[in-house]
Amino acid sequence: MKARLMQGNEACAEAAIAAGVRFFAGYPITPSTEIAEAMARMLPKCGGKFLQMEDEIASMGAILGASLAGMKSMDATSGPGFSLKQELIGYGAVAEIPCVLVNVQRVGPSTGQPTAPSQGDVMQVRWGTHGDHPVIALSPWSVKETYDTTVMAVNYSERFRTPVILLMDEIVGHLRERVELPEKIEIYPRRQPKKTRAEGYQPYEPDYDLVPNIADFGKGYHIHVTGLIHDETGFPVGSPEVTERSIRRLHEKISRVGEEIIHTKEYFMDDAEYAVVSFGGTARTAYEAVRRMREAGKRVGFLRLITVWPFADKAIERLADKVKGIIVAELNYGQLVNEVRRAVAGRADVALCGKYNMKAFEPEEIEAAVTAMMKGGKA
Amino acid sequence: MKGRITLKSERCKGCGICAAFCPKKVLAISTLGQIEIVNGKDCIACGQCELRCPDYAIFVDKEEA
Amino acid sequence: MDDSIKRSYEKYFRLNRLPHLWCPGCGNGIAMKAIVMAIEKHPELNKDNTVIISGIGCSSRASGYMDFDTLHTAHGRALPFATGIKMARPDLKVIVITGDGDCTAIGGNHFIHTCRRNHDLTVILFNNNIYGMTGGQTSPMTPQGKKATTTPYGSMAHPLDPSALAKAAGATYVARSTAYHVKHLADVIEQGLNNHGFAFVEAIVQCPTSYGRKNKMGSPADMLAWMRDHAVMKAAWDKMSDEEKTGEKFPIGVFLDTRAAEYGDEYNKLIERLGGARS
Numbered sequence: 001m002k003a004r005l006m007q008g009n010e011a012c013a014e015a016a017i018a019a020g021v022r023f024f025a026g027y028p029i030t031p032s033t034e035i036a037e038a039m040a041r042m043l044p045k046c047g048g049k050f051l052q053m054e055d056e057i058a059s060m061g062a063i064l065g066a067s068l069a070g071m072k073s074m075d076a077t078s079g080p081g082f083s084l085k086q087e088l089i090g091y092g093a094v095a096e097i098p099c100v101l102v103n104v105q106r107v108g109p110s111t112g113q114p115t116a117p118s119q120g121d122v123m124q125v126r127w128g129t130h131g132d133h134p135v136i137a138l139s140p141w142s143v144k145e146t147y148d149t150t151v152m153a154v155n156y157s158e159r160f161r162t163p164v165i166l167l168m169d170e171i172v173g174h175l176r177e178r179v180e181l182p183e184k185i186e187i188y189p190r191r192q193p194k195k196t197r198a199e200g201y202q203p204y205e206p207d208y209d210l211v212p213n214i215a216d217f218g219k220g221y222h223i224h225v226t227g228l229i230h231d232e233t234g235f236p237v238g239s240p241e242v243t244e245r246s247i248r249r250l251h252e253k254i255s256r257v258g259e260e261i262i263h264t265k266e267y268f269m270d271d272a273e274y275a276v277v278s279f280g281g282t283a284r285t286a287y288e289a290v291r292r293m294r295e296a297g298k299r300v301g302f303l304r305l306i307t308v309w310p311f312a313d314k315a316i317e318r319l320a321d322k323v324k325g326i327i328v329a330e331l332n333y334g335q336l337v338n339e340v341r342r343a344v345a346g347r348a349d350v351a352l353c354g355k356y357n358m359k360a361f362e363p364e365e366i367e368a369a370v371t372a373m374m375k376g377g378k379a
Numbered sequence: 380m381k382g383r384i385t386l387k388s389e390r391c392k393g394c395g396i397c398a399a400f401c402p403k404k405v406l407a408i409s410t411l412g413q414i415e416i417v418n419g420k421d422c423i424a425c426g427q428c429e430l431r432c433p434d435y436a437i438f439v440d441k442e443e444a
Numbered sequence: 445m446d447d448s449i450k451r452s453y454e455k456y457f458r459l460n461r462l463p464h465l466w467c468p469g470c471g472n473g474i475a476m477k478a479i480v481m482a483i484e485k486h487p488e489l490n491k492d493n494t495v496i497i498s499g500i501g502c503s504s505r506a507s508g509y510m511d512f513d514t515l516h517t518a519h520g521r522a523l524p525f526a527t528g529i530k531m532a533r534p535d536l537k538v539i540v541i542t543g544d545g546d547c548t549a550i551g552g553n554h555f556i557h558t559c560r561r562n563h564d565l566t567v568i569l570f571n572n573n574i575y576g577m578t579g580g581q582t583s584p585m586t587p588q589g590k591k592a593t594t595t596p597y598g599s600m601a602h603p604l605d606p607s608a609l610a611k612a613a614g615a616t617y618v619a620r621s622t623a624y625h626v627k628h629l630a631d632v633i634e635q636g637l638n639n640h641g642f643a644f645v646e647a648i649v650q651c652p653t654s655y656g657r658k659n660k661m662g663s664p665a666d667m668l669a670w671m672r673d674h675a676v677m678k679a680a681w682d683k684m685s686d687e688e689k690t691g692e693k694f695p696i697g698v699f700l701d702t703r704a705a706e707y708g709d710e711y712n713k714l715i716e717r718l719g720g721a722r723s
Binding site for chain 2: 450451454462464466467468469472473477623624664665666
């Protein structure tokens with residue numbers, strides 16, 4: 001392994017290429033632009049294609065098209081661009097097109113504070129599109145983990161045939177760290193049809209894992225792909241039965257794997273009475289805050305979410321059974337905290353440590369929030 | 380020149396374009412709202428009906444008179 | 445349902461999905477026939493190497509009836525999807541079917557820039573002057589003074605001319621025809637398929653249900669006759685004086701047929717130059 005000094009956004013681009021991404025379409029937006037710039041430099045050197053499109057929506061459309069034609073595809077943006085892409089994210093979910101969409105979060109709403117960190121898109125990435133479909137969103141806390149979760153995102157998108165969100169933030173996107181990149185990574189190959197046309201191939205017939213093996217365009221299968229609700233043939237059907245079955249399968253193809261894709265990490269949890277929950281760039285500060293409190297003899301632990309969606313209900317439930325109180329540290333007015341409250345269901349105290357003033361957390365702020373809960377919480 | 384008309388009536392929506400462009404009044408819309416051949420012997424195989432049918436429901440082949 | 449084929453071009457249809465959902469007398473069926481007739485004439489095109497992409501609207505339902513790999517995208521977004529497919533698989537012939545609202549309103553920005561990059565796409569815009577699928581609202585191509593449900597007193601704006609826009613934006617083939625001029629329409633589409641670059645064809649089609657009824661244009665046959673009486677072949681149009689170009693007369697024919705650098709070709713040259721293995 002060779003150690004290198006890398007930026008989070010660069011690690012994302014390198015990992016995507018290592019994981020087999022050969023098509024990137026994007027539109028400049030701070031603080032994600034370095035991903036597009038890196039892709040523009042690197043992709044043609046490995047036979048891939050980069051396109052700067054006319055707008056955010058076009059970028060999303062182009063990656064969906066390229067993916068349908070068999071190229072693993074990625075697009076990167078920030079909150080405002082993510083908002084614009086929402087309709088096509090839903091298209092990718094219902095038409096079951098693998099792709100990775102990176103959201104390097106900044107302060108919103110609207111143009112907000114383009115160069116400042118935020119984690120205000122937790123709910124946007126989950127609920128931003130119209131209608132019902134599940135979302136996989138991974139949130140790295142370091143440059144190395146950006147590399148790893150990007151590879152994971154590409155693989156999940158191919159395995160489940162769905163858009164996967166890499167939920168970064170300005171802190172990690174612009175962070176420079178010494179990293180050792182793996183020499184070999186596991187790559188999930190593009191799923192292929194298991195039947196010929198003569199054998200009655202249906203592009204949206206689910207395999208054993210509820211995921212269909214949709215033929216790439218240009219392979220002679222003559223398939224039809226639409227954003228309308230469709231049956232196994234791929235053609236639109238206006239029936240209540242097919243609609244219900246389709247929407248249920250979209251959810252179940254991901255929910256059936258359960259905890260397998262829900263990655264979390266625990267620190268200092270052995271005899272913890274209180275815990276901090278955090279993710280992404282904020283988790284770095286939360287870790288430091290908890291470490292300091294441990295050094296001071298306080299029984300505080302830390303749970304870090306790498307998979308933000310689907311939500312880590314089980315990990316939070318286990319935490320709630322163990323500790324008296326939970327502090328959720330996030331760079332927003334309070335988003336993830338409500339999910340934590342739902343999963344805790346009254347079994348422990350839950351409080352928000354939120355921040356939305358362009359600045360990343362200082363460890364002292366999270367320490368203070370935990371201390372306040374310890375003082376005011378159950379003895 | 381004579382024409383032999385083939386109808387695929389399951390495709391016909393009775394829009395009347397073929398009848399309107401038929402120079403010999405061979406075609407008409409039936410009471411059921413579909414095209415019918417009312418005067419087949421006058422067909423001159425000009426092909427206007429087939430050319431303009433939006434539903435691929437009418438075809439004309441030339442037959443020697 | 446009789447699935448037998450009477451004409452060879454019918455083999456390009458998904459026969460089990462006919463009749464199509466368009467209204468009685470709708471011109472979209474005629475334009476779709478012109479497309480498959482043009483494909484049939486092209487010696488290199490077949491069902492395996494041709495892709496049909498559409499947006500949303502009446503026009504864009506065409507993709508579902510055509511027996512190729514077909515993609516019915518989101519409203520206005522057919523061109524970005526087509527761009528991605530063409531870049532990923534330059535060996536595929538990519539045909540886009542769009543409408544006046546889809547292409548020039550919600551998809552207007554994509555239209556401009558896909559022309560500019562001169563991607564090797566053949567784009568056929570079914571112009572029915574109105575939003576048909578949603579029940580007859582005004583489109584950017586509704587002529588001034590004509591009625592729609594959202595311009596009940598007549599459209600106030602000047603209509604957009606996508607041919608002029610395509611030329612200005614960098615398309616390399618631009619043509620217009622009508623549902624009345626079926627063979628001419630198939631011919632200009634065929635020429636578009638032969639152009640290696642962004643080829644744009646405006647196919648004027650009748651919408652008897654919404655546009656025709658709102659504007660008292662008579663039966664579907666009357667609307668076709670209107671096209672016959674108002675379309676002027678480009679050669680004749682060019683000789684007409686400005687005074688003669690009044691009323692509702694409009695030119696049809698090939699407005700531009702040229703060559704320019706095609707984006708995918710240029711990108712492949714770059715890959716070659718950088719030593720990137722072709723993927």
